[in-house]
Amino acid sequence: MYDIDHTIPLVDLQLIRAPHFHIPIDEQSPFYQEPLVNLKHYDLPFLSWHAITDGSNPPYKKPIQGSRQEGWLRKTIAEKLARANQLLAPYNAELLILDAYRPIECQRGLWTFFYERGRRELPHGDEAMWRQYALGYLRDPRNFNPQDARTFPIHITGASIDVTLRQKSTGHWMNMGTRFEEIIDASTTDYFEKQWQQGLIPDDDERLWNRRLMDWALRSEGFLNDPILYWHYDWGNQIWIKVRNALYGDAPEKAWYGHIAAPDWEVEEAHLTAEA
Numbered sequence: 001m002y003d004i005d006h007t008i009p010l011v012d013l014q015l016i017r018a019p020h021f022h023i024p025i026d027e028q029s030p031f032y033q034e035p036l037v038n039l040k041h042y043d044l045p046f047l048s049w050h051a052i053t054d055g056s057n058p059p060y061k062k063p064i065q066g067s068r069q070e071g072w073l074r075k076t077i078a079e080k081l082a083r084a085n086q087l088l089a090p091y092n093a094e095l096l097i098l099d100a101y102r103p104i105e106c107q108r109g110l111w112t113f114f115y116e117r118g119r120r121e122l123p124h125g126d127e128a129m130w131r132q133y134a135l136g137y138l139r140d141p142r143n144f145n146p147q148d149a150r151t152f153p154i155h156i157t158g159a160s161i162d163v164t165l166r167q168k169s170t171g172h173w174m175n176m177g178t179r180f181e182e183i184i185d186a187s188t189t190d191y192f193e194k195q196w197q198q199g200l201i202p203d204d205d206e207r208l209w210n211r212r213l214m215d216w217a218l219r220s221e222g223f224l225n226d227p228i229l230y231w232h233y234d235w236g237n238q239i240w241i242k243v244r245n246a247l248y249g250d251a252p253e254k255a256w257y258g259h260i261a262a263p264d265w266e267v268e269e270a271h272l273t274a275e276a
Contacts, residue, residue, distance in 0.1 A: 001209035002091055006216040008193040011041055011227045015246040017018040017250055021150045023238040026254035031076060031236055036158050036263050039071040042078045044085065045166070046071030049098040049180065050106055059181060060113060063080075066105025072263055073100045074158040077235055080221035081161070089219045092168050097216070098231070099162035102155035103262045114138065146259045159237040159257040162229075165214050170198070176214075177207035180231055189215070189230040203237070 024033060039046045040171045049057050050067035073081070085095050111134055118125070118133030125133075131140065139153040165174040178187045183193060192208040195201045201208060211230055218225070218233050224243045227231040234240040236256040244251035 001204050001206065002213050004213065005217050006219075008190045008211055008215055009227075009247060010190050010193060011246060013188070013227065014107050016227050016243065017244075018236040018242065020154075020242040021152070022150070023241050024254045025210075025238075025258035026252070026256055027150045027258075029254070030258040031074070031256035032258065034071040034074045034076060034090065034257075035259060037075045037078050038263075039073060039078060039081075039100065042082045042187065044071070044078065044081055044097060045094060046097045046100065049162070064113060065107055065109035066103060066107070067102065067109065068106070068265065070265075071097055071100040072158065074236075074257060074260070077159050080223065080235065084124070084217040084221050084223075086221055088165070089168060091167050091213060093174060095217075096164050096166045096173070097161050097163050097222070099155060100160075101158040101260075101262070104141055104144055104155065104156060106264070107138065107144075107156065108154045110138055111141050113215075115238050127164065131190045132178060146261070148172070149238070149255075149258055152259050154234065154237060156237050157237040157255075157257040158260050160232065160234045160239065162231045163218075163233060164231055165210055175206050176209045176210050176230060181231070187229055189227045191226050191230075193252075 040121050048067060048069050048071060050060065050064040051062050051069050055061040081095060088094055113130055114137045115130055116136040118130040122129055122133060134140070141153055143151050145215070147150045164176055164180055166172060167174060177192055178184060189211065192201060192205060192211060194203065196203070196208050215225060223233040223235045224240050226234065226243060236257045241251045
């Protein structure tokens, strides 16, 4: 369907589900202190899924407390994404980033959402059961310590993205096989690759090829996908180390990106207002 020589790698999800929080951070790396940058300065389309106000952001259908409208990432990550987008342009495709740097306040807001949903769906449960329910969706931020890498939610590194593809000419989202944040079997990245290998879908299935196209462009810049969710990619952080070891066995011992404090939102918002 696209003139690219690329398939989605099949992975052992047991290796992928192994914890990553024990991976240390290399504070001597030149990337460690790298600043956050606003994605609008890199011509990278961004839609803050957690900050949408019109209810069109399932499963939340409301803005999450602590979410922000602007998208931020580490400088090198933004540069890599801009180059990946250039590869996609001949295919009338571009990245649409749906979550980037996530401040701890937003992580807490998401935790509250899923913990409370667990309480509703498991009314006879207890705190341990509701916590386990929420852990099926994200890291628990309640013990977050910016000095302890074992407590870092991965999006707080500024080196993780949740992303999909859209048509460059129309802005229409491309068919990736499931909705964003729809956590079902088909959301695992290699789902349609396995379907194709078993002869259950044709060679030109658009869901298969759209996932291949996005993975091809992002891997060209060294990003690796968390195979549990086709929309999540990392570079240089703890999950990237874990996935690279699971796939290739040759990751560095330490991650380059750890926790980074949020930008000065008020200064940035004042700057954006002045630009408008």
